[in-house]
Amino acid sequence: MQTDDGRTVDLRDILASLQPRADRSLWDIGGGEEDFWAMGSDIRRLNALAASGEKVAGTDLSTLAEGIHQLIWGQFRVFEDTSPEPWAIISAFDGCFFELTTDDHAVIALIKKRFPSTRPAT
Numbered sequence: 673m674q675t676d677d678g679r680t681v682d683l684r685d686i687l688a689s690l691q692p693r694a695d696r697s698l699w700d701i702g703g704g705e706e707d708f709w710a711m712g713s714d715i716r717r718l719n720a721l722a723a724s725g726e727k728v729a730g731t732d733l734s735t736l737a738e739g740i741h742q743l744i745w746g747q748f749r750v751f752e753d754t755s756p757e758p759w760a761i762i763s764a765f766d767g768c769f770f771e772l773t774t775d776d777h778a779v780i781a782l783i784k785k786r787f788p789s790t791r792p793a794t
Contacts (some may be wrong), residue, residue, distance in 0.1 A: 677700075681787065682737075682740065682742075682743065683740055683748075683762075684737045684738065685732050685786070685787075686762060686770060686772075686783075687733065687737055688786075689782055689783055689785075689786035689787070690750075690760070691783060691785075692697060693759075693779075694728060694730045694733075694734070695729075695730040696734070697700070697751060697752060697759070698728070698729060698731045698750075698751045698752075698753065698755035699727060699728050699729075699730060699731070699733045699748055699749070699751070700725065700727050700745070700748070700750075700751065701722045701728065701733075702722050702725070702747050703719045703722060703745055703746060703747060704745075704746070704747035706745045707741075707745065707772070708723075708744060709745040709746065710740050710742065710743045710744060711740070711741050711742045711744065712738045712739045712740040712741040712742070713741065714739040715739060715740065717735050717736055718740070722746070727751065727793045730750075733748075743769045745765065745766070745767075745793065746763070746764045747762070747764075748761070748763075749759060750762070759774060759776055759779070760772060760774040760776065760779055761773040762765055773793075
């Protein structure tokens with residue numbers, strides 16, 4: 673998947689498409705079924721958050737995402753303030769593929785609008 677200017681989609685693009693809700697949410701960073709793995713200029717805090725299970729504010733995640741050059745493997749679960757269930761789960765695979773899991777039709781519409789080549793999982 674690519675952006676309008678031809679770049680490969682990254683976490684920053686997905687976060688931007690989910691604004692302002694993404695910034696108001698809490699994010700749980702992990703690896704899902706694999707270990708979290710990212711490459712970048714400063715990923716120490718992301719690695720620490722993934723290891724600790726501590727949730728991070730959306731605004732902080734947006735800042736941390738600026739330092740990611742490539743997200744090889746990771747899972748980002750997004751929560752409203754007190755909800756025990758995430759409103760979305762974003763999974764990164766092999767540095768080139770993202771999967772968004774959500775029941776929220778407004779979120780699906782935002783993603784499809786920003787990334788027209790989006791398709792349902794099979």
